[in-house]
Amino acid sequence: MMIPQKTRELSTSEVRILSLASIGGALEFYDFVIFVFFATIIGKLFFAASLPDWVRQAQTFSIFAAGYLARPLGGIVMAHFGDTRGRKRMFTLSVLLMAIPTLLIGLLPTYQSIGVAAPLLLLLMRIMQGIAIGGEAPGAWVFVAEHARRGRAGFAIGLLTSGLSFGILLGSLMAACLSRVFSQTQIAAGAWRIPFLIGGVFGFIAMWLRRWLKETPVFEEMRNRARLSRELPLGVVLKGHCRAVVTSILSTWMLTAAIVVVILMTPSLLPKLFGIAAGQAQTANLVATAALCISTIVIGAATDRFGVRRVSVPMLLFLIASAYGLYRGAETMPAMLLPLYALAGFGAGAVVLTPIMMIHAFPTSIRFSGVSFSYNLAYALFGGLTPLLVSWLAHLDRIGPAHYIAAVTVVGLCATLMAPKHALSEIDAPGAL
Template sequence: MTTADAAIPSTTFKTLGKQDVRVLGLAALGGALEFYDFIVFVYLSSIVEQLFFPEDMPVWLRTLQTFGIFAIGYLIRPLGGGIMAHFGDLIGRKALFMVSILLMAIPTLLIGMLPTYASWGIAAPLLLLLLRVCQGVAFAGEGPGATTFVAEHVPRQHIGLAGGALACGFMVGLLLGVSVSYACRHFFSEASQLSFAWRLPFLLGGVLGFVALWVRRQLHETPVFEQMRARRAQSSALPIGIVLKDHRRTALTLMLAAFVQSCLFISVVLLTPVLLPRIAGVSEIGMLKVSIMVVVMTALGCLIGGCLSDRFTEPKTWVAFCALGGGCFALLQLLTIKGVLLETQWLFWGLYGASGFLLALTGIVSAMAAKMFPAEVRFSGVSFSTNSAYALSGGITPLLLTTGIHYSPWAIMVYVLLLAGVGSVLGVALMGGRMPRYL
């Protein structure tokens, strides 16, 4: 621990007070609305691919290119996150917290107004790609910024709870995205969806983004950063330079943990509802219903996983969730593809819900991330590590699984089991006090 960081307490409270709860609530609400903007794209992907690519293009190629546009939002994150985090460590957490949500709201609103391929030709998907880049830059600052912000506000013995609450807020945004997508499919005919209804979730997202901006005006700068500023403890060196020089091993460790967490989340929560109908005969509208339940279970898993990490440490909780969650998902895929679960709905819902709950590792990663770097480079360290991991996972996973199921229906199961195994090994390696702690 650096001298500067040792002199700066994480909080003056020993238990969660009203101010802590307020900060957690406002941060989680803002994160929920921003995550909705970022993620609603994937649930409308089957409509987007029909509107933004030529009709005579093979379906698998349209799907691949649509998920490629989705992936660019992840691939841009290291660059966008590096810029946002640099200023977050130098000028303050709150300022960047506000900027990130504005950069998300405007592109989301514009996506809802975009002309389609039939009107503008190749310019339509190119503009869609550009707006996804803007969304990726915005969300690159949101995740690390929120993690740093809440961790520096709450008592250190409740950082896991704070990370879990924040992750739960993101899942609420995801739940909103699933619910709005389901409503769009349920209340509008296919012709209406392709004509105008697909725009409504994006327009709603843009409006909600500005609501989130107003909500966050009520937040105050973190006590840790205020004390750093008063002591002029910010380093004159580039924060990312300090991370790469003095905290390289820590950054790589967190990067691997975030990579596993993100790949599992994308595979189990985001892509399985989209891809399972193509490999197991499950209806698309039926999977949207199931998705709502899975997102609720994932939200609970994030919150409870974060709380358990406060009690049992992050590595132990991480290993338990990885091992049990991987097993549940493998059984789900095995029985579904064999046709067993299609006749036993309660078992399908139960196994999928348990998989979402146990593979909800986001809260645990947030708690680990906040503790692993000193205050003066915390934003940059968390941003560099997690955004690099999310770029890889978001770029690799959709393309890999979309291509993989073209050759084998077992692709998703094998991928998830491999990730759960790697995650378990990593958790075991982090046991015994090997994880650096600055909070």
């Protein structure tokens, strides 16, 4: 169905809401992922020098993984209050909860100064980051979708998801800039703190900016009509919306496969599997992440016009084809790595279909809780298992990572086609899925 021109145009209020939400989301995801770019240095500084390198590295990544394991806790708690007290309050609180531990990581004393207390404090900060990020993405998706006028939710979610992806790009750019400006010795001596301090400061700025956001009209309407859930929202989700939960979890599995494998793991896999220079892989990864940021907007807007189901079939098939193209190309024609990785990054933009589908899978009164529980539970499970499974598959077959993406994407496609649908507002007719 064609959308009238007046509906497609964004008002000043919508531009402000989308901009503030996207900027805040980008900075919060930057704060969450910057840790992994400096994992090697952090391992050397926060654990005993007498430990073997592989032990320190394993312990460092265990602390990184703790952030993923803490996501469901933060998501459940913030979603509960988001469904009962308001979306805006939790949306703003998540930024504050991320800014504080990120800033403190940049100020923490190292193992040499306080001994075993250093890694314990680092673990505590990482758990706090995980709690914060557990409420950010689901809260942001619900917030912008319920603010969007009818027929524009896909574009709004696409722009917000682009902002979240841009946070990953910012982390990669920060790591690249630091390595150019400082030597490894200087970075270990204290320059590693700069990205965390900057992230913390900008997190407080993002929180201040979000003060100017208004509560979503959908929630206000529901509150005015006294239709807020009187039961525990998560209890309602688990009792009456199992189909929505299962399809959302399976779709999120597809999301983790695309982001973790294509964007986060591939730069380190390419040199090991195909002998590609690390610098070449990193440059291609930056281009792929930029393509991801663009793709989420394009695909999100396409769902407004054609519906999620019609868009999901060609885009998820393109994700599979581009993943195979990337790994086959790296094996047979490494000179084409950059354009092939850019196509894979664009294909990975199909992850935006997951939040769009989830937003419609749950009714308004328990939407935040349903999306947050499903998304964070799946990310805690599959986000931790995916690196292990993909590393094992890559050991058996150099194209193994592409096989994994293909298999999980098929599962995600089936979930998208089987998902239930609800209108964004109780007074609207159901949106096209």
